[in-house]
Amino acid sequence: MARTRVRITSLLALSAALLLATGCGAADDPAPKDGAKPPEGKPSVVVTTTWEGAFAKAAGAEDIKVIVPQSVHHAPDYDPKPSDLAAVAQADFVLYAPFEPYAAKIKEAAGSKAKLVEVELDNDPAKVSAEVGRLAGLFGTAEAAAQWKKGFDAEYAKLNKELEAAWPGGRSPAVVTQVFTAWSAKLAGATTVGTYGPEAVTPAQLAELASKKPALVLDNAHMSTGPVLPDSGARQVKIVNYPGEDLDLLPVYRNAAAELKKAMSGS
Structure with missing residues (x-):
C-alpha cells in the first residue's frame, strides 16, 4: 500500500x-x-x-x-x-x-x-x-x-450465472489475479492459477505466473502496476473495488461482471 x-x-x-x-x-x-x-x-x-x-x-x-x-x-x-x-x-x-x-x-x-x-x-x-x-x-x-442482503444475494447469483454462461468453450477460464481483486475471479467462477501484489511483481514471479498460461489477468484499478503479462497472450481486465458517491456496492459487481464478460468474449 x-x-x-x-x-x-x-x-x-x-x-x-x-x-x-x-x-x-x-x-x-x-x-x-x-x-x-x-x-x-x-x-x-x-x-x-x-x-x-x-x-x-x-x-x-x-x-x-x-x-x-x-x-x-x-x-x-x-x-x-x-x-x-x-x-x-x-x-x-x-x-x-x-x-x-x-x-x-x-x-x-x-x-x-x-x-x-x-x-x-x-x-x-x-x-x-x-x-x-x-x-x-x-x-x-x-x-x-x-x-x-436478500437483494445482494439475488443479484450476485444472477451475475455469477451470466458469467458462467459466457465461459469460452463452456470451460472455466484460468486467471491470474491481484490479491485484492480475487473476489472478481470468484464472481466469474474462474479458476485462479496465481496471484500477485500488492508489492511490485518480480521477474521470477512473472515467469511463474506466465507458466500457468492464464487466459485473463485481473488487475486492481486502484493499485495498478501496468501490464502484468504483456507477452503471454492473456487479456488484462481492470477491476474497480471502490463504490461511487452513491455508496451502492452492487454496481461494483455489475461493472466487474461487464468487464469480465467482455474479456471472455474476446471483444
Whole structure:
C-alpha cells in the first residue's frame, strides 16, 4: 500500500481551531453535544472512503459522511480538512480500514467520543455479508441489513450465472489475479492459477505466473502496476473495488461482471 503521509501537527492545529470555533459559537447557535444521534435514533457514521461507506449503507446506516474524496485512490495519502474533523467530532461511529492508520488520529484530534470500528474491506461475498451483519449489530439496524442482503444475494447469483454462461468453450477460464481483486475471479467462477501484489511483481514471479498460461489477468484499478503479462497472450481486465458517491456496492459487481464478460468474449 502507499506509505502514510499524515501530518500529525497539522491535524492537532486543525483540531485546536475546531475547538476554538466551537467554544466561541453564538448562544443562539449551540454546538451539538458529542455523541448526539440524528432524528429517530439513527446512528451518525463517518467513514474514511466510499468503500466503508457502502458497507455502512448496506448495514442500514443513513447518516453517512465520507472523508476521503473518491478521486483519491490511496486513502492514507489524504490530509483531512477542518470540516472532516467537525464531522468526526459529532459521529457515533468512525469506520476505517487497517491500511488507513490516520483514522485513530483523526478521532483523537477532533476530541470525538465516537466508536472506532475497523472494517475488513474485501468484496468477497461471504466477507461482505459478515461485515455488513456485524455493522448492523453495532448500528441496531439488523432488519435493514437483512433486506439488503436478500437483494445482494439475488443479484450476485444472477451475475455469477451470466458469467458462467459466457465461459469460452463452456470451460472455466484460468486467471491470474491481484490479491485484492480475487473476489472478481470468484464472481466469474474462474479458476485462479496465481496471484500477485500488492508489492511490485518480480521477474521470477512473472515467469511463474506466465507458466500457468492464464487466459485473463485481473488487475486492481486502484493499485495498478501496468501490464502484468504483456507477452503471454492473456487479456488484462481492470477491476474497480471502490463504490461511487452513491455508496451502492452492487454496481461494483455489475461493472466487474461487464468487464469480465467482455474479456471472455474476446471483444
